[in-house]
Amino acid sequence: MRTIMLIDMDYFFAACEEIKRPELKSRPTIVGADPKGGRGRGVVMTCNYVARKLGIHSAMPISSAYKIAPEAEYLPMDYSYYERKSNEALSIIKRFSGAAEQVSIDEFFIDVSLKVSNHDEALRLAEKVKAAISSEAMLPCSIGISSTKLVAKMACEKAKPNGIKFVGEAESKEFMWPLPVGELYGVGAKTRERLEKMGYKTIGDLSKVNVMALMDEFDSFGIELHNLSNCIDPREVVENYEIKSIGKEYTFGKDTKDDSEVIKSIKELSASLGKDVSAKKFSFKSVTLKLRYMDFTEHMHSRSIRPTGLPGEIAKTAVEIYLENVDRTKKIRKIGVRVSGLQDYKNQKLLFN
DNA sequence: TCTGGGGTCCTAGGACCC
DNA sequence: TCTGGGGTCCTAGGACCC
Numbered sequence: 001m002r003t004i005m006l007i008d009m010d011y012f013f014a015a016c017e018e019i020k021r022p023e024l025k026s027r028p029t030i031v032g033a034d035p036k037g038g039r040g041r042g043v044v045m046t047c048n049y050v051a052r053k054l055g056i057h058s059a060m061p062i063s064s065a066y067k068i069a070p071e072a073e074y075l076p077m078d079y080s081y082y083e084r085k086s087n088e089a090l091s092i093i094k095r096f097s098g099a100a101e102q103v104s105i106d107e108f109f110i111d112v113s114l115k116v117s118n119h120d121e122a123l124r125l126a127e128k129v130k131a132a133i134s135s136e137a138m139l140p141c142s143i144g145i146s147s148t149k150l151v152a153k154m155a156c157e158k159a160k161p162n163g164i165k166f167v168g169e170a171e172s173k174e175f176m177w178p179l180p181v182g183e184l185y186g187v188g189a190k191t192r193e194r195l196e197k198m199g200y201k202t203i204g205d206l207s208k209v210n211v212m213a214l215m216d217e218f219d220s221f222g223i224e225l226h227n228l229s230n231c232i233d234p235r236e237v238v239e240n241y242e243i244k245s246i247g248k249e250y251t252f253g254k255d256t257k258d259d260s261e262v263i264k265s266i267k268e269l270s271a272s273l274g275k276d277v278s279a280k281k282f283s284f285k286s287v288t289l290k291l292r293y294m295d296f297t298e299h300m301h302s303r304s305i306r307p308t309g310l311p312g313e314i315a316k317t318a319v320e321i322y323l324e325n326v327d328r329t330k331k332i333r334k335i336g337v338r339v340s341g342l343q344d345y346k347n348q349k350l351l352f353n
Numbered sequence: 354t355c356t357g358g359g360g361t362c363c364t365a366g367g368a369c370c371c
Numbered sequence: 372t373c374t375g376g377g378g379t380c381c382t383a384g385g386a387c388c389c
Contacts, residue, residue: 012389033357043357046389058389061355077358104360104389188387221363221386249358286381296356302382334357361388368381 001169002113003122003145004237006152007093007129009086010140010161012106014048016085017075019138028054028072035066035074041251045077049161088137096129099239109149111237119166126164146172148233153185172231177204184228191218191225203229246282247290247338248273255294255331262332266322267315269337274311277339283309285341287317291326292334301325302340309345 009015013031018024028051033042040062047056047065051072056065065072086105093100097110116122126143133141144156147169154176159165167175176184182192184203194217200206207229214222227233248269256262266289277284288302301321305313318337326332 008389041355041357043355045357059357062357063355067354079359106389186387190386219364244361247359251357288382298384300383304381336358338360359389361386363386364384366382368379370378370380371376 002111002147003116004147004149004152005097005110005112005122005126005129006103006144006149006156007089007108007110007133008142008144008156008160009089009106009133010142011046011048011052012086012139013046013077013082014051014075015139016078016082018048019085020081024048024073026050028056028069029075030056030062030065030069030072031075031077032065033062034076035062035070038063038066038070040066041253047072085137085139089133089139089141092132092136093129095132096125099237101237101239102241109152109237119168123164123166126166130164148172148231149235149237150185150228150233151176151231154179154183157183173204173207176229176231177202177207179203181206181229184225186224186228191221194218195225243280243282243342245288245338245340245342246273246276246280247288247336248276249290249334249336251292251334252332255333257328257331259326262322262326262335263319265335266318266337269335270315270318271311273337273339274314277314277342278309278311281309281345282339282342283307283345284314284339285343286339287314287321288336288338288340289318289321289325290334290336290338291322291332292336293327293330294333295330296333297330299325299327304341307341307343314339 014029030044030047030051032045034040042062044058044060044065046058054069093108097112101109116125122145133139140162142156142159143164144152144159145166146152146155151167151172155165155167181187181195181200181203211226214225250265250269285307286302286304288300290300292298303317303321
């Protein structure tokens with residue numbers, strides 16, 4: 001039988017900050033945008049459980065958090081530190097599994113089918129992994145264990161914080177079916193709304209719907225919904241994941257129509273992106289500019305170019321795209337620059353000519 | 354009331370090629 | 372009156388996840 005674990009770091013960014021300053025553990029600590037005395041525009045990235053007890057949570061506007069807890073510790077993101085801690089956790093995890101699939105900065109799948117053969121062994125292994133991450137990386141985590149990625153993931157949600165949950169293959173449906181459809185991994189706000197309108201409230205309701213009916217409404221995604229709600233998920237844990245694109249985004253302190261201000265920001269984003277791209281030794285063949293206007297409509301414009309590793313090409317292309325596409329009737333709230341079509345250029349010097 | 358910054362994957366139409 | 376078919380790339384948009 002397959003045994004898959006999902007290891008998910010608890011309140012990761014805030015937990016990282018607590019390593020730097022242990023006294024934060026007893027205080028509400030919020031990582032995210034600068035609240036600027038309640039007028040900040042960003043959101044809460046994550047916060048520790050002291051802050052959560054006050055009602056603060058991820059994705060909440062930072063201004064709302066500030067209203068609840070002006071006295072809380074507000075910290076900016078220290079992304080490179082979080083990356084280092086993430087790598088530390090990953091290497092610890094690999095000692096136990098050989099291979100690991102990194103899903104995001106704070107989540108890792110491992111397939112331990114060959115290491116454990118029953119429930120007790122799986123739990124013991126999970127406890128060892130958890131203890132090692134806690135004592136060596138100083139980070140709390142939760143672990144979900146099951147026979148599929150989907151159920152391991154959902155079990156982990158229920159294990160949080162700082163817990164381990166095992167859901168065997170035989171108990172998967174029993175575990176999943178009472179949960180609201182919105183909790184099914186892959187079902188977001190839009191899909192949940194449509195499903196609820198159709199009268200399906202729980203994952204169990206969804207599992208019993210005829211596939212053809214789901215396909216009528218959702219096309220091929222209907223098959224996916226049918227399979228997932230029935231705990232059918234053959235996806236394997238895969239180790240080598242290739243990065244597909246890298247981007248940077250920036251929200252203006254105040255919406256703007258001023259070309260020179262926007263172009264200046266595009267150049268800054270491009271320069272910072274260029275550094276990342278060079279550091280990772282990537283060439284790219286496509287540049288995408290994203291514009292979010294004051295009314296929250298979002299438009300993306302991309303351009304393919306001759307593959308290059310030259311960081312300067314990013315700003316040049318992005319500014320061209322901007323000038324050709326910007327809608328000058330609306331103020332701009334946010335801009336983003338992204339490069340894709342990435343290729344490792346370590347052995348491709350010609351791209352620089 | 355206010356709504357970030359990283360990403361991924363999917364779809365769909367049109368261009369283009371054979 | 373008739374207007375192939377298949378494959379790939381490009382571009383834009385949308386949904387989703389953390």
